[in-house]
Amino acid sequence: MIGRWMERRAPILPRDGGGEPWLAAVIAVLCFLACLSAVGAVAADRAAHGWARQLRSEATVQVRPRVDETGAEAAARAAQTLAGVTGVEEAEAMDRQTAEALLRPWVGDAVLPDLPLPHLVTVRLDPDAPASPVSLSRALAEAGVDATVDDHSLWRGEVERSAALITALAVAAFLLTAGGAGAAIVYATQAGMAAQRTVIETLSLNGASDGRIAGLYQTRYALLAAGAGAVGAAVAMALTAGLRFLGGADGVTPALPVAWSDVLMLSPCPLVAATVALVAARMTALARLRGGR
Amino acid sequence: MPVQPRRAALTDSATDTVRLWGVGFGYAGGPSVLRDVNLILTAGSFHFLTGPSGAGKSTLLSLLTLARRPTAGSLELFGEDAGGLSRSALPGFRRRMGVVFQDFRLLDHLSAFDNVALPLRLTGAKREAWAADVEEMLDWVGLGDRMDDRPPTLSGGEKQRLAIARAVVTRPDLILADEPTGSVDAAMGERLLKLFQSLNRLGTTVLIASHDEALAAASGASVLRLEGGRLAGERA
Numbered sequence: 001m002i003g004r005w006m007e008r009r010a011p012i013l014p015r016d017g018g019g020e021p022w023l024a025a026v027i028a029v030l031c032f033l034a035c036l037s038a039v040g041a042v043a044a045d046r047a048a049h050g051w052a053r054q055l056r057s058e059a060t061v062q063v064r065p066r067v068d069e070t071g072a073e074a075a076a077r078a079a080q081t082l083a084g085v086t087g088v089e090e091a092e093a094m095d096r097q098t099a100e101a102l103l104r105p106w107v108g109d110a111v112l113p114d115l116p117l118p119h120l121v122t123v124r125l126d127p128d129a130p131a132s133p134v135s136l137s138r139a140l141a142e143a144g145v146d147a148t149v150d151d152h153s154l155w156r157g158e159v160e161r162s163a164a165l166i167t168a169l170a171v172a173a174f175l176l177t178a179g180g181a182g183a184a185i186v187y188a189t190q191a192g193m194a195a196q197r198t199v200i201e202t203l204s205l206n207g208a209s210d211g212r213i214a215g216l217y218q219t220r221y222a223l224l225a226a227g228a229g230a231v232g233a234a235v236a237m238a239l240t241a242g243l244r245f246l247g248g249a250d251g252v253t254p255a256l257p258v259a260w261s262d263v264l265m266l267s268p269c270p271l272v273a274a275t276v277a278l279v280a281a282r283m284t285a286l287a288r289l290r291g292g293r
Numbered sequence: 294m295p296v297q298p299r300r301a302a303l304t305d306s307a308t309d310t311v312r313l314w315g316v317g318f319g320y321a322g323g324p325s326v327l328r329d330v331n332l333i334l335t336a337g338s339f340h341f342l343t344g345p346s347g348a349g350k351s352t353l354l355s356l357l358t359l360a361r362r363p364t365a366g367s368l369e370l371f372g373e374d375a376g377g378l379s380r381s382a383l384p385g386f387r388r389r390m391g392v393v394f395q396d397f398r399l400l401d402h403l404s405a406f407d408n409v410a411l412p413l414r415l416t417g418a419k420r421e422a423w424a425a426d427v428e429e430m431l432d433w434v435g436l437g438d439r440m441d442d443r444p445p446t447l448s449g450g451e452k453q454r455l456a457i458a459r460a461v462v463t464r465p466d467l468i469l470a471d472e473p474t475g476s477v478d479a480a481m482g483e484r485l486l487k488l489f490q491s492l493n494r495l496g497t498t499v500l501i502a503s504h505d506e507a508l509a510a511a512s513g514a515s516v517l518r519l520e521g522g523r524l525a526g527e528r529a
Contacts, residue, residue, distance in 0.1 A: 012414065014402035202398045205358055206412040206459075207388035210380055290380060 013216050014199060016192055023188050024228040027181050031232025031273050034177040035266045039240050041170030042265065043256040048163025050257070053127075055152040055159065059136060061091075061121040064146040071119035072096075074145065079121045081143040087131030094120040121147075178276050185221050185280040192217065193288050200289075214285035222278040229273030233266045240266065308372060310336045310467050310498040311357060317365030317522075318352055326352045327522045330366070334500060336466075339493045341509035342502040344519035350502040351395060353519065354469050357500070358392050359383055371466065388416065391460035393470035397452045399444040399459075405431060406440040409458045416463075423462075430458045433488065435481070449476040457485055461492055468492065470501045474508060486512055 061082065065074035075093035082091035099117045107115070125131055133151040140147045193200060203213055244258045252258075311334035319325040327349045334340060342350050355361045356368060359375060368376040370386055378386070391412075399408050407414075409430055413423040431437050434454035436447075444452055453476040460468060468489065474482035486508065493499045503509055509516045518525045 010403055010407050012400075012403070012407075012411070014400070198398070199400060201360075202400060203411075203415065204383070205360060205387060205392060205394075205398070206415055207384045208415045209384040212384075212415060 011216075011220070012203065013192075013220060014196060016188075016195070019188065019191065020224060023184060024224055024231075026184050027225050027228035027273060027277075028232040028235075030177045030181045030184070031229040031269050032236050033232075034174050034181075035233055035236030035269055036239070037170045037173040037177065038265065039236070039258065039262050040256065041167045041174070042262055043258050044166040044170070045163055046259070047255050047257050048159055048166075051159050052156050052163075055156040057125050057127045057130060058152060059123040059125060059131075059133065060150045060152070061123060061136065061140070062148045062150070063119045063121060065119065066144075066146070075119040075121050077143065078140060078145045078147055081139055081145060082121060082123055082136060085131050085135060085139045087126050087129050087135065088123055089126050090124040092122050094122055178272070181225065181273060182276050182280040185225065185277045186284045189217050189221065189281045189284040190288065193285065210286055210289040213289060214282045217285040218278045218282040221281040222274040225277030226270045226274035229270035232273075233269035236269075237263050237266050308336055309369070310334050310338075310371060311500070312369040313356075313363075313366065315366035316356065316363045316368060318349075318356060318361065318363050325364075325522055327356070327363075330522075330524050332517070332524060334467075334498050336498055337493065337496045339490065339499045339512075339514040340501070341512060341514050341516045342500055342519060343504065343506055343509050343516055344525075346504065348519040349522045350504075350519055351471055354392075354471050354500070354502055357467075357469055358390065359386060388412070388463070389466045391463060391465035391468045393453075393456050393460045393468070393473045395471040395475070397444070397456040399452055399455060401444050404441050404443055405436055405447070405455055408444065408455055409462050411459060412463050426462060430462045431455075434458045434485070450478065450481060453477055454481070454485070457488070461488065464492070464495070464497070466497060468497055468499045468501075470499070472503055473501060474503065474505065482508060 061078055063071070063074045063078045065071045069077075072093065072095070079091040079093045082088055096117060099120060100112050103112065103115070103117070123131075123136065133149045136149045137147075140149070200213055203216075240258055240263050241260075243252050243256070244260055244263070246252055247256075247258060249259075250257055311332065313330050313332040316327060316330040316332075317325055318327040330353065342353065344350055352361070356363055357370070359370075359378065363376055366376075367374065371389060373386075375386060400411065403411070406427060410420075410423065410427045413427070428437070428440070431440055434457060436451060436454055436458070439447065439451065444455065447455065453473065457470070457473055460470065470489070473489075474485055477485065482505075489499050489501065490512075499514075501509075501514075506516075
């Protein structure tokens with residue numbers, strides 16, 4: 001009885017048992033790559049924004065001491081002056097040990113004692129209403145401190161440009177993989193229609209409209225892509241969850257801070273894959289039917 | 294029911310099922326297969342189309358199924374000009390026809406049940422509305438016990454009966470059948486002819502292309518004869 005029911009629910013189009021599993025595999029791989037691109041773009045953007053926010057809330061002041069004072073005295077006087085400026089949370093003179101610690105990874109221990117180091121003041125700004133470089137410079141000038149203020153805007157711009165580039169590349173990779181999936185569906189639809197030419201003629205002569213026939217192909221490939229997309233997304237979600245689990249909130253590397261929300265972000269992948277397949281299959285089928293091929 | 298109607302007669306009625314005027318057909322660069330065919334099939338009429346092999350019977354049917362377009366003349370179906378139809382208009386005409394193809398055109402991946410149900414499924418109607426009709430039709434053509442079998446497992450005669458069941462299951466306004474009894478024995482041929490006659494009594498116009506002159510004569514229907522691509526005459 002069930003066998004008879006199954007028989008009578010058979011799809012109108014014959015199955016392409018040889019090609020469809022391979023097509024599904026290709027789409028699953030493309031969806032996996034698209035998901036990784038999306039996660040990479042979001043994580044890189046998150047890292048860049050974090051760095052830029054950190055840079056925006058800090059400034060560095062290089063102090064040049066007067067003839068009658070040491071560098072440490074000049075830095076301390078500058079820090080005291082800057083601490084009183086509106087929009088500054090904290091200003092601290094950087095001692096030589098701290099400055100050497102920053103340089104040690106780059107130049108090593110051997111030359112550090114002989115190296116003339118600049119006298120620096122690190123300034124932490126109010127993130128909600130940060131003091132501008134102009135107001136810091138004016139305050140220092142009024143206090144008679146010869147100094148240069150660096151608000152890190154140059155470096156911040158580089159970080160933001162790099163983040164924008166990475167995001168653009170990731171979006172391009174996502175679109176290319178979506179295009180690749182669409183091209184695979186177009187090819188499969190054309191091949192399927194060529195192989196099933198007599199079936200299509202029979203359907204047409206029995207009253208099927210072009211839209212109805214195209215609908216059969218779009219349904220078939222949309223369902224196939226949805227299934228393959230679910231597999232690809234599931235693997236990508238497992239990988240993303242693993243990275244989040246292993247790396248914590250900071251990520252396995254600081255450049256890719258993966259969040260749990262990134263895992264959820266991948267859940268629409270089967271729907272997107274199905275939509276791409278649906279549109280590609282329908283347009284291809286209609287073009288082929290109307291072209292009489 | 295003149296085979297060679299005058300032009301005035303052709304334009305008088307809008308209720309005829311088929312009207313051909315000066316219809317010709319030829320493949321590009323090839324000889325004409327049909328020449329100056331004039332034909333009217335009034336609604337509810339029954340005709341045999343006979344003639345030797347190569348006379349153009351199948352080609353004439355393919356023009357009527359709108360699988361091909363005439364290269365000359367005018368073609369009207371169900372009172373409307375069908376010679377220059379857009380693709381989007383074809384399904385509306387074809388759903389009013391039931392066609393039995395000489396090569397059956399059955400779908401091998403579908404069961405006998407699903408093959409007969411195909412034109413009904415394509416209309417989008419719900420299964421409950423037609424499932425009983427399909428079973429009844431399969432019983433009628435003697436395939437009630439083969440519903441779940443696929444065409445490759447059926448004999449030539451069974452395939453032919455299946456093709457006929459699919460053509461008539463929608464109770465179409467026009468049935469076009471190309472050698473519908475060519476693969477069945479005489480008894481089944483007579484039974485199928487009775488099926489066509491039953492549908493004809495209900496108002497369906499029937500045109501059967503057959504080389505079986507004896508069957509045509511025994512049917513009592515009007516017989517149209519094609520020779521060399523021309524309608525040579527009609528015998529009532």
